[in-house]
Amino acid sequence: MQSAERRTTLADVAAEAGVSVALVSIVMRGAPGAGAATRERVLEVARRLGYQPDSRARLLRSGRSRLLGVVFDVRHPFHHDLLTGLYDAAGKAGYQLTLSAVTPLRGERTAVGDLLQDRCEALVLFGGQLRASELASIAARLPVVAMMRAARRRDVDVVHNDDALGSHQAVDHLVGLGHRRIAHVDGGEWHGSAERRAGYQEAMRRHGLAEHIRVVSGGAGEEDGARAAERLLGDPPTAVTVFNDLSATGLLDVLRRNGLGVPGDISVVGYDDTGLSRLAHIDLTTIGQDIDTMAAGAIERAVARIEGTPAGPREMVVPPRLVVRGTTGAPRPAAGARPPRQR
Amino acid sequence: MQSAERRTTLADVAAEAGVSVALVSIVMRGAPGAGAATRERVLEVARRLGYQPDSRARLLRSGRSRLLGVVFDVRHPFHHDLLTGLYDAAGKAGYQLTLSAVTPLRGERTAVGDLLQDRCEALVLFGGQLRASELASIAARLPVVAMMRAARRRDVDVVHNDDALGSHQAVDHLVGLGHRRIAHVDGGEWHGSAERRAGYQEAMRRHGLAEHIRVVSGGAGEEDGARAAERLLGDPPTAVTVFNDLSATGLLDVLRRNGLGVPGDISVVGYDDTGLSRLAHIDLTTIGQDIDTMAAGAIERAVARIEGTPAGPREMVVPPRLVVRGTTGAPRPAAGARPPRQR
DNA sequence: CTCCGGAACTAGAACGTTCTAGAGTCTCCG
DNA sequence: CGGAGACTCTAGAACGTTCTAGTTCCGGAG
8 A cells, every 4th residue: 555654764764874864864955064975875775765855844843944835816827927937036046936826716815824834934925805904914924925916015015017107108109100099998996907097198198198098998808808899989099008918809809890900990009918919810019017027026025024134115116018019000191080990 | 023033833822821732732623622611712822822833743743744736837728727626626625735836947857846845645747748657656656646648557547538539529510510521630749639630530430521531730839720721721621620729729810811711611629618719709619628527536536546445447538528609610502522712 | 438431631752854062083283 | 192173973852743641630320
């Protein structure tokens, strides 16, 4: 019976190699204090017995766990991209990551609870709906870094994309192409939505286009974009900035179905640079969040808190970048006065 | 300094409540052997001191960890859907999940290594490139369940979708609509590809359509589908079954760009029922894998191995189901003799 | 009144590591 | 020749739990 036989421990290796447990520990950690010959022999025995260190015992003894807990949502594609960056950054800083997923049946509280029991030294939370008071009570126990969350709090670090700047980049790009009548489809209740909307409005004003400001309510889903498109069809602008790529995809679909050419009749800019926007037949101009910088920033902050170095301001705002693809172009020459095509 | 103060332990609670450590342990676990009044008092103290059990110490002492390790690939959307199902199934069986991700910079070996150190009692591997010998040496140490892997081995359990049956369903559906000239775009080296191709061929033969069998080489990416579409354009069939949804999307795009109506001129069936296939403007008929059943099966097998119950055959094959959407329909009346439209 | 059984509680070992303190042994130098 | 270092190695205590084997106390049966 496989599971019945005890796994090999330091003591087993020590007995077999004829040395003390402590020495085997030294050798296994690669710590100084063992002769070359013995080191060799111990390693050989360990390999032969298939010794695997027990991280539980190791961490129990040496107070530190060098473990960072990450709470992510299984449903959110963007979270997965971010995970990649985090693993990389954590590795470089000498920390391990332990993941806890939020699923439709497994709430954020459960996910956080598991990580607390695992004795993580800090928590990185992606998005999430936790109330400020809950966040505070967790932060009282260990350092917390919240990503993609507007929370401007004194007790947690916050790392997020500069949503307003992203909207500026989108509007600047469109204005540069000659557009003036630019609408915005917003994201409703989602985090970042308010900032992206405000950024759009501010950029429009900065370009002297205040009179053309037009915000259509939307959301994060494909169908939200589709609904918004239907509302725009009555009097289509020459360009639209959309809350995110998925919504933009729904919008694109409805526009094209109704005979509007993209980018001929109308230009569209999404947000997030997801895999979706890269698909050949979508080929969406979009705003990409700088995943690597955000990941590195989050880890850096978490580690700084753990190690007690005060680390400057609690908020880190990372500039996004414009990714130009096929859904944006110059407006029709006559554009700006009336809709380019009757519906 | 937050990280400097020791966290509260059983001993702290015991001292504060004026009882022994052992009794606090009993109370915290809800085990029998403590009076109602004391129980109440201990719980109160624990709450007040913010006591959190240390899972490391707990598991170290009590041999078992009740932990299942899962290795998944951050880049694979399907893996995320599967994770959701696994969390659910594991919870019901009284086990916790600990995740280890494969990323572009973090290989499968590293991911598995971390889990071994965490003293998981079994491993669930998604897909993966590990060689059979490596798999065997891991399986010698603890039970392993491989998902989405063709490996027909005696040392690991295998849970996967019935790829051949999925292809049958696709072909049956198309034949039922009246198609005869049905091609297949395969997945190259990817797991499942050979089975899906063979299933297609077998189904065609079963319907007496052996002469119409036509396999075009493809892959798992959008561009693979696009390339395959270009190769089909010279003499388009009336229907195509494609290795997966992403490839089908690329194929759809090229077909439409070249003036072929879908499903008017040509019907397309994908595989996996990913979010992509559900997008309104893709609306792809596809074969959906039964995620919940596969997840439940994997957990059930892992637990059975851990607990020593032999559990029957090592391989579990789960039937998929056809999801009819908008890319399939009856062929043009004249179809079957010559391409419905010149290119 | 004694004795028994059970409920409530406790002391101390164990889990597999790491860490501290110190014991040998060897080399080198005054 | 004596001793100071520098190595190599070891014994044993910790880490925070759970588990085993008690001990104490109390009520009720004999």
